[in-house]
């Protein structure tokens with residue numbers, strides 16, 4: 438007797454099957470993806486300040502962390518008010534300083550009690566009074582890095598001390614009417630995969646909108662008219678301008694090399710209500726842990742020009758970061774994938790050489806090309822540019838939502854939206870040299886005038 442399923446049932450499809458031909462793995466983009474010491478990409482990243490921990494997560498005991506492929510220990514000293522960052526293994530016989538004792542002037546190794554200052558100087562070798570100990574104290578140091586604590590994030594500089602740049606102050610750091618909350622979001626993949634999404638405004642429409650229950654505001658389902666901008670040597674903008682009824686909604690994402698990113702609001706803007714230069718829902722850095730893991734350290738931003746205060750919860754921060762909470766059952770992740778699924782799903786290091794970059798991926802091509810150039814320049818001896826404070830003010834950023842009532846005029850509305858985007862961005866570029874206190878009021882005034890008078 439025949440049972441169901443006992444007969445072979447070839448799928449009735451005759452086509453050009455290429456599985457076999459294409460079964461070999463394409464390679465990764467090693468130059469950008471590798472971040473460890475003694476890689477050219479790692480050397481490049483070591484020229485910048487990076488957030489490495491949340492202040493609130495560092496208690497009275499030392500914490501072992503990995504950043505840029507290096508095993509490190511973060512600890513408190515003084516009255517617990519100061520923070521140090523050192524290599525993990527003691528230079529005596531390699532005990533881990535994760536088990537060290539935090540003291541008023543540094544960290545003491547648990548094994549034989551050597552005491553290290555925050556800059557790695559050996560202050561005490563208590564069991565040793567020998568000549569050898571004196572020599573080791575003079576010649577040897579524990580590896581250590583300078584640290585800055587700022588608004589709930591701990592930043593470190595891991596490059597050559599003589600090249601330590603100023604800590605960059607962005608316009609997004611402090612703002613009247615803005616509340617910020619630090620958060621972190623780990624990703625189980627190479628940092629470039631996480632970075633790519635910021636200059637990819639199309640994924641917002643599909644991943645977060647049409648292919649899911651809308652993860653951000655409903656209006657993001659619409660496909661926008663895209664434009665990409667390069668500002669100076671290290672600043673990239675990707676705008677998507679959507680037509681929502683009579684409104685034109687200009688949403689701008691941005692990236693400052695190597696790893697600073699901002700966008701518009703996640704929930705506060707959906708294109709239906711007027712908004713002038715609403716600012717980014719997050720101010721964030723994508724920090725490589727090792728070649729196959731990264732952590733986003735960020736502030737989520739709340740207020741009238743940011744996201745609603747009701748999202749200022751741990752869950753809210755995760756949703757702002759990537760559309761959903763971070764840890765979800767597999768079935769839910771399959772039904773409603775968000776950024777984690779999209780970027781981790783590529784594998785620990787994506788095989789970039791198997792990509793087919795499209796015109797809508799222009800932002801990604803632009804920033805990767807520039808980063809590659811800066812990596813190669815550094816290898817040849819030219820230091821990369823730091824975030825620019827050309828006008829003596831904070832580093833200017835543009836991540837935003839601007840929503841203007843400018844109804845379609847008849848004719849090619851896509852072209853009209855393109856012109857609106859240009860006008861909105863140009864007036865901001867023109868205002869960037871103004872002092873902080875004048876810049877935003879001038880931008881508001883010019884947007885108002887643009888809305889009232891049209892493009893002229």
Ligand code: FES
Pocket residue numbers: 527528529530531532546547548549550551
């Ligand atoms: S291993 Fe640290 S003091 Fe001996």
Ligand SMILES: [Fe+2]
Pocket residue numbers: 634640641645759760776
């Ligand atoms: Fe996303």
